[in-house]
Amino acid sequence: MSDTTLSTAPVPARKGRGPWARAARRLWQNRSAMVALGIFLLIVAACLAAPLYARWAGVDPFQSTLDAVLKIDGVDVPVMEQSTEGLGLGYTPLGPTWNLKHYFLGADNQGRDVLARMLYGGLNSLWISAAATVLTLILGTAMGLAAGFFGGLTDTVLSRILDVLWAFPIYLLAISLSIVTLSEGLKIGPFVIESGSLWLPVIIIGIVYIPYVARPIRGQVLALRQSEFVLAAINLGVPGGRILWRDILPNVATTLIVFVPLMMALNMLTESALSFLSIGVQPPDASWGTIIQDGQALLYTRPWVALAPGLAIAVSVMALNVFGDGLRDALDPRSKIRLGRD
């Protein structure tokens, strides 16, 4: 009935609340997602503060300090002390002092401050996973859009490329690529990435996950192409590129946004695994993965060296996943967007 009645009072034109605004509201109201986001942002902030912390505590997390001696409560404590266990051979690094001013989490095998290294390493881990996510999303979206929208030969070629990537177990492919590029670096035409550069793990991780993004996007585009509003746009004579940009991309954008935190979590795990295997981030640079590897040898005497970065990874990945789930619920409550092989 309100369908036909024309109101006589001048109503100020109300701007409709769009899908994005409604999603933001739903996200804001999702407490666990917001808590997860808060935790993750806290970790990011802490890692960004790494140089500040190093200066404040007066430590250089990249310099071995094997013969340094620390004064704690007026007592001289060597950073590396003679082992008293077993045969009394070798040295054991200082354990956690639980004092933020020096060696909060103790020292590693080379007498370096573990907390400071963790913050610097976290910066690398976060940066690599974020950059790889951007790379995967850009390449995956481009491939998915092109394959789904143009169909035919384009689709066949792109889909087969994705199949090839998909056919490898992710870690096997990532490890192989890492080993190949480890000593020589990567040379593609004029672009040279030296071995040891942080860009190597970014590119490798970015590439191996492309099918995870491209496939669902292709599927969605295929469905959207048949949707009535795209037919309506064709009927209006809207050029193909504009349909892709104005009608299709905004409708896959929700999926892409949901992918961001989930991909970051996946990438962070992959980066840590590669670094743990010494084929990701190269020394003297650190990442959570390399610190775990450093701590591996000290697992019985100084478990915190491995435990702390492990916890950092676990908490970050969990926070990202919880936030990603909240994001998905907020953006499209009915969607069944999933990341992974199914």
Add this chain to the structure above:
Amino acid sequence: MNKPLLEVRGLSKRFAIGSRFSSEGRRIVHAVDNVSLTVEHGETLGLVGESGCGKSTLGRSIVRLYDLTGGQLLFDGQDIGTRSLKALRPLRPRMQMVFQDPSASLNPRRRVGDLVAEPLRLHSRMSRAEIRTRVAELFKLVGLLPDQIERYPHEFSGGQRQRVGIARAIALNPDLVVLDEPVSALDVSVQAQIVNLLADLQEKLGLTYIFIAHDLSVVRQVSSRIAVMYLGSIVEEGPAEALMAAPAHPYSQALISAVPVVTTDAGGARRQRILLAGDVPSPLAPPSGCRFHPRCPVAQDRCRTDRPELRPHGPGRRVACHFPVTEPG
């Protein structure tokens, strides 16, 4: 005599489904099979048939949302059956389409004003301000409030959304509007409003309609001529009144007998309802001969082997049946 606005000659549309490598192989669906029609300026052609009979495919083929498999399509004398999408663009303003499900035909991520402005931005040389005025004008024309322009499709009811779809279709003063089941997704009370709106617009703007529906009672209200489709082909065509009063094809007869009638005398002149046996055969494997023969109450041997052509049957009427149930009147 004026030449017709639209002439469809032997139009066919087949879809291939399945993969060449699957166990069943690649199969062909004959969605529209050798359909010929003409649509004159200013008339409303009602296209009826059960769901799955190919009427929507025919409608979409007419505005060239699909590539045709065969046949010719003449729009205002120009052959548009084989034109590329790009070459069709200049003609788009003249032929528009309103879709069945207004919640699916409006992009949920764009404001309705933006959606209605899209054809104007593409095909007219209007300035932004002119477009804004025109959109407000169109909103008024279809019974929406101009202050709803900035809203999103989900903030409207089904009927209002269909009004938006109609506003978009008439924005460029088209000649032909293909209405693909424009009211079947709506509540009955709203259906009448939209049907009335469409009739008003036709009168005001001199539009020509192809009205696709499965609901005969709606089609009879709006159409000047009716074509009945069965399994991809037209089985009968004629002026609405004559066809509804005395259907010649057994299938039209059955279809029309299913329309509920309101009578004043209780238990009096109730029409005999004809119930068809069985389901619509699969368009993957249409029956031999006359496609209606397995369900036809008057089928004879000849119908199983000979496919009847669409032949004239009285003034302005055509029927595809060997044994029409009425004499040409």
